[in-house]
Amino acid sequence: MSATTHHETTINAPAGLPLIEIVREFDAEPARVFRAHVDPELFARWVGPRSIETRVEHWDARTGGAWRYTAHRDGEELAAFYGSFHEVRADGRLVQTFTWEGAPDGVALEVMTLEELPGGRTRLRGVSVGESVEARDAMVASGMETGVVEGYEKLDALLAERSSAGR
Amino acid sequence: MTDPLSKAFAALADPIRRDIVARLTSGEVTVGELAEPYDVSVQAVSKHLRVLEEAGLVSRRREAQRRPVRLEPEVLDLMTKWIERYRREVEERYQRLDEVLADISDDQRERGAS
Numbered sequence: 001m002s003a004t005t006h007h008e009t010t011i012n013a014p015a016g017l018p019l020i021e022i023v024r025e026f027d028a029e030p031a032r033v034f035r036a037h038v039d040p041e042l043f044a045r046w047v048g049p050r051s052i053e054t055r056v057e058h059w060d061a062r063t064g065g066a067w068r069y070t071a072h073r074d075g076e077e078l079a080a081f082y083g084s085f086h087e088v089r090a091d092g093r094l095v096q097t098f099t100w101e102g103a104p105d106g107v108a109l110e111v112m113t114l115e116e117l118p119g120g121r122t123r124l125r126g127v128s129v130g131e132s133v134e135a136r137d138a139m140v141a142s143g144m145e146t147g148v149v150e151g152y153e154k155l156d157a158l159l160a161e162r163s164s165a166g167r
Numbered sequence: 168m169t170d171p172l173s174k175a176f177a178a179l180a181d182p183i184r185r186d187i188v189a190r191l192t193s194g195e196v197t198v199g200e201l202a203e204p205y206d207v208s209v210q211a212v213s214k215h216l217r218v219l220e221e222a223g224l225v226s227r228r229r230e231a232q233r234r235p236v237r238l239e240p241e242v243l244d245l246m247t248k249w250i251e252r253y254r255r256e257v258e259e260r261y262q263r264l265d266e267v268l269a270d271i272s273d274d275q276r277e278r279g280a281s
Contacts, residue, residue, distance in 0.1 A: 016180025046263035
């Protein structure tokens with residue numbers, strides 16, 4: 001069980017580059033990790049926080065297919081996301097586009113690769129590339145989890161204070 | 168590009184400016200001292216400093232000629248925390264995935280047993 005081993009997520013968000021890299025290991029073989037990404041019922045169970053219900057509206061997990069899901073809290077739609085399945089390869093490569101409908105001109109390209117580790121384990125590496133550094137930052141901030149946005153607002157306020165003080 | 172956060176990230180997009188910020192973590196330095204290791208003029212370094220200053224990352228004390236440059240650690244700290252918060256959210260998401268993965272293996276065992 002996951003209680004005995006602890007695999008912390010590593011995030012690499014290089015300054016000045018429009019990409020985010022995520023690395024995480026799992027106590028499950030690549031085929032299972034892959035299934036949890038392409039099976040809509042399984043995916044809906046883990047993608048959003050527990051307080052949020054994920055409704056998969058469209059799901060065609062094949063190369064050239066498309067997807068769309070919405071996030072709800074207390075019956076109210078909070079956000080909607082859609083994209084295409086650019087490449088779905090059962091041997092552990094999933095390439096998708098990702099758009100948050102709140103910023104319809106923005107799009108990220110997400111490449112996930114699964115590497116088999118000894119003992120039936122998997123190393124997941126996800127790289128998300130936005131159109132610009134600003135788009136990347138907005139992508140991070142557009143997360144359903146409000147904490148990110150709150151952090152943003154606090155930082156915005158602090159920075160605004162500083163730049164006016166510097167003048 | 169007007170919002171302050173974009174400004175701060177953009178300011179750090181340049182390798183010399185990142186290096187300046189890294190060097191300032193050990194204390195206040197004058198522009199001349201900052202310029203020494205680089206193959207650029209003091210004027211060019213001043214220009215980089217202006218970008219960092221406008222982004223709220225460094226400040227300069229009005230102290231006669233010396234005007235030492237110092238880091239505004241709060242801003243950097245918040246930028247790091249902002250990424251750390253995102254990291255924690257991704258980690259929480261993957262902990263939910265851990266549980267789903269454990270469930271799937273139970274399914275398979277049940278299916279295999281029946």
